[in-house]
Amino acid sequence: MATVKLIEYGAASPEVRAVYDDIMATRKTDWVNNFWKALANHPPTLKRTWESVKEVMGTGALAPLIKEMVYLAVSVTNGCEYCIRSHTAGARKAGMTDAMLGELMAVVGMANETNRLANGYQVEVDPPFMTVPD
Amino acid sequence: MATVKLIEYGAASPEVRAVYDDIMATRKTDWVNNFWKALANHPPTLKRTWESVKEVMGTGALAPLIKEMVYLAVSVTNGCEYCIRSHTAGARKAGMTDAMLGELMAVVGMANETNRLANGYQVEVDPPFMTVPD
Amino acid sequence: MATVKLIEYGAASPEVRAVYDDIMATRKTDWVNNFWKALANHPPTLKRTWESVKEVMGTGALAPLIKEMVYLAVSVTNGCEYCIRSHTAGARKAGMTDAMLGELMAVVGMANETNRLANGYQVEVDPPFMTVPD
Amino acid sequence: MATVKLIEYGAASPEVRAVYDDIMATRKTDWVNNFWKALANHPPTLKRTWESVKEVMGTGALAPLIKEMVYLAVSVTNGCEYCIRSHTAGARKAGMTDAMLGELMAVVGMANETNRLANGYQVEVDPPFMTVPD
Amino acid sequence: MATVKLIEYGAASPEVRAVYDDIMATRKTDWVNNFWKALANHPPTLKRTWESVKEVMGTGALAPLIKEMVYLAVSVTNGCEYCIRSHTAGARKAGMTDAMLGELMAVVGMANETNRLANGYQVEVDPPFMTVPD
Amino acid sequence: MATVKLIEYGAASPEVRAVYDDIMATRKTDWVNNFWKALANHPPTLKRTWESVKEVMGTGALAPLIKEMVYLAVSVTNGCEYCIRSHTAGARKAGMTDAMLGELMAVVGMANETNRLANGYQVEVDPPFMTVPD
Numbered sequence: 001m002a003t004v005k006l007i008e009y010g011a012a013s014p015e016v017r018a019v020y021d022d023i024m025a026t027r028k029t030d031w032v033n034n035f036w037k038a039l040a041n042h043p044p045t046l047k048r049t050w051e052s053v054k055e056v057m058g059t060g061a062l063a064p065l066i067k068e069m070v071y072l073a074v075s076v077t078n079g080c081e082y083c084i085r086s087h088t089a090g091a092r093k094a095g096m097t098d099a100m101l102g103e104l105m106a107v108v109g110m111a112n113e114t115n116r117l118a119n120g121y122q123v124e125v126d127p128p129f130m131t132v133p134d
Numbered sequence: 135m136a137t138v139k140l141i142e143y144g145a146a147s148p149e150v151r152a153v154y155d156d157i158m159a160t161r162k163t164d165w166v167n168n169f170w171k172a173l174a175n176h177p178p179t180l181k182r183t184w185e186s187v188k189e190v191m192g193t194g195a196l197a198p199l200i201k202e203m204v205y206l207a208v209s210v211t212n213g214c215e216y217c218i219r220s221h222t223a224g225a226r227k228a229g230m231t232d233a234m235l236g237e238l239m240a241v242v243g244m245a246n247e248t249n250r251l252a253n254g255y256q257v258e259v260d261p262p263f264m265t266v267p268d
Numbered sequence: 269m270a271t272v273k274l275i276e277y278g279a280a281s282p283e284v285r286a287v288y289d290d291i292m293a294t295r296k297t298d299w300v301n302n303f304w305k306a307l308a309n310h311p312p313t314l315k316r317t318w319e320s321v322k323e324v325m326g327t328g329a330l331a332p333l334i335k336e337m338v339y340l341a342v343s344v345t346n347g348c349e350y351c352i353r354s355h356t357a358g359a360r361k362a363g364m365t366d367a368m369l370g371e372l373m374a375v376v377g378m379a380n381e382t383n384r385l386a387n388g389y390q391v392e393v394d395p396p397f398m399t400v401p402d
Numbered sequence: 403m404a405t406v407k408l409i410e411y412g413a414a415s416p417e418v419r420a421v422y423d424d425i426m427a428t429r430k431t432d433w434v435n436n437f438w439k440a441l442a443n444h445p446p447t448l449k450r451t452w453e454s455v456k457e458v459m460g461t462g463a464l465a466p467l468i469k470e471m472v473y474l475a476v477s478v479t480n481g482c483e484y485c486i487r488s489h490t491a492g493a494r495k496a497g498m499t500d501a502m503l504g505e506l507m508a509v510v511g512m513a514n515e516t517n518r519l520a521n522g523y524q525v526e527v528d529p530p531f532m533t534v535p536d
Numbered sequence: 537m538a539t540v541k542l543i544e545y546g547a548a549s550p551e552v553r554a555v556y557d558d559i560m561a562t563r564k565t566d567w568v569n570n571f572w573k574a575l576a577n578h579p580p581t582l583k584r585t586w587e588s589v590k591e592v593m594g595t596g597a598l599a600p601l602i603k604e605m606v607y608l609a610v611s612v613t614n615g616c617e618y619c620i621r622s623h624t625a626g627a628r629k630a631g632m633t634d635a636m637l638g639e640l641m642a643v644v645g646m647a648n649e650t651n652r653l654a655n656g657y658q659v660e661v662d663p664p665f666m667t668v669p670d
Numbered sequence: 671m672a673t674v675k676l677i678e679y680g681a682a683s684p685e686v687r688a689v690y691d692d693i694m695a696t697r698k699t700d701w702v703n704n705f706w707k708a709l710a711n712h713p714p715t716l717k718r719t720w721e722s723v724k725e726v727m728g729t730g731a732l733a734p735l736i737k738e739m740v741y742l743a744v745s746v747t748n749g750c751e752y753c754i755r756s757h758t759a760g761a762r763k764a765g766m767t768d769a770m771l772g773e774l775m776a777v778v779g780m781a782n783e784t785n786r787l788a789n790g791y792q793v794e795v796d797p798p799f800m801t802v803p804d
Contacts, residue, residue: 102578176772504712
């Protein structure tokens, strides 16, 4: 249960409804999830976060499926339950198969392990990794 | 400077050299980076970590480039300097362009932001995200 | 459900009861929350933690409300459910309005995002930020 | 040293210069720090991040000084060197005294400690903390 | 509820059953916990993770009880509910008393606190701590 | 370089010197490390932190060497450079051999990996792990 009220469409101000409408139109769904309903208590944050997510997650040099899987990888690393569940669903909807999920989790697990080994031994960075890009 | 000695090839035991040889053969390089030289102080960990990385990062349902970018995303989330630098280099070597890097970092940043917003408001998980897969 | 028993007032030793009494007197409440009841299994930790919290959270150069909001910001960053809920309540009790909560969460979210961007690009620190204070 | 080039004003596109100009005008400074110069490699991220920071950190229900200290608290929790140094400077510029810094760090330390204690014992949330706000 | 199906022994492939059998034989139990049943959806990860855990957690320079308590300390720091509960049970089974648990948690709490204080003030490392081991 | 001045013994107030003396007497050394010199800018925090560390790290149900290794494990997980270096030194001084360090790091790495796997798949806790202790 959230620490703030979830603002349903029917109880939302015109400003909030405008964002809800855009979410549903962009994602081609007929419902808005609880995350947005919680953010709606602070309309500037709702608006800014949605605009940011829309910009960041669209097609670009990286396909949406890749972006969804990266989002899931970060959520798993941070241990956010809501995010893990919603982004597992989002990634599956974007095309992630069971095999992809299994490999993604394996990479996330290994990265979290070797991050600590490298940090734990305070390994100095090899010069080839310090190259300044042109 | 590492908290343990970096084991150079010349000073390595046959067991350690065997792993070094496999790293260089697999990665098609003629040098071994400091991370492995630090792990070499505990040969079982060197061997197990290399075998794991080799298995996890190979081609599969996800292409190596995707895996490298996920590894970088996790390293950025965790803030490990060695890992960020070595995996930025690794991802570039696997084909990551500047545009991909820019979009990847944007996703990592957004995910770390919304993870805290969802957690911070203790948003309850929507039923559609609780579906048991078949 | 905790991994240790919650020690109720009635079952507590005199040493533990003394801490419970001080908590209730200081916070002007007639109950002790589960966090303290769990810590009570290790009386030195209960005592030390309460004394520390009492010292750190009192009025000083920063008002208690500011301190409560900072405590909440850290708890949100770390994703501790018990802490998020108890400190959201504590901050509200100290005077945090809905508008303040909305702005606080927005700052916490942005900070978690830009922390990863700065770290992810390994941005070097500008000299003006390296000034030694007098 | 950053993993991307720092884009100096003189080498920047008109789009990037526009953001640099707004940063300097808003912050009343005559220089742009390295964080923005690194983000400038991906202009959409530079623009979006600056617009977000400008919106989130302005005066509102919480004064800018409070927001700067919260930003510092999160950066300390996450361990980002660039962020800790730049935001310590930013908070001092906004009015944070040495006494405030000392108290802020004490709160951040305690919160990181009790977050682990509460999580570690899996303490169940007390009903009064589960109240749904009106 | 997991985001993947839990693979029960009866529904498992011979490859997965072989791992289940080894887990039960090594741990002298007649059941396999949910963690392994979830990993079983990606047999290479199940196999690799079990082999790694078996190697890392066995008797060595550090006794199994010490290793179990360290595993718990990391799980508490990261806030993983499943891990905290399963490893509290595992450590108790290996011989951890209530007094040991209380002291362990106290150390974990303090370490998480002083880690932020040291990082927060960007304390420079004393030369004696930079000694290269022979 | 720290963001606050390091308070040397010669420049310290009697209150701070008293703490420095106790640190040196307890640790049987003739110098105080930079961490304490930075905390000394806020005497209440210096005093409280030292008293806490002294109480928590002494001999008890767990030997000091075990506590030092747990402290190092947490510091490695969190990635605090100062802490990793100072506690690697502290653990070695308390008796940690190279073999112990290698095994400790292996456990820390595995735990950080499996924490993410368990969290990532949102594995439900097995009933035997939910037992209420007597």
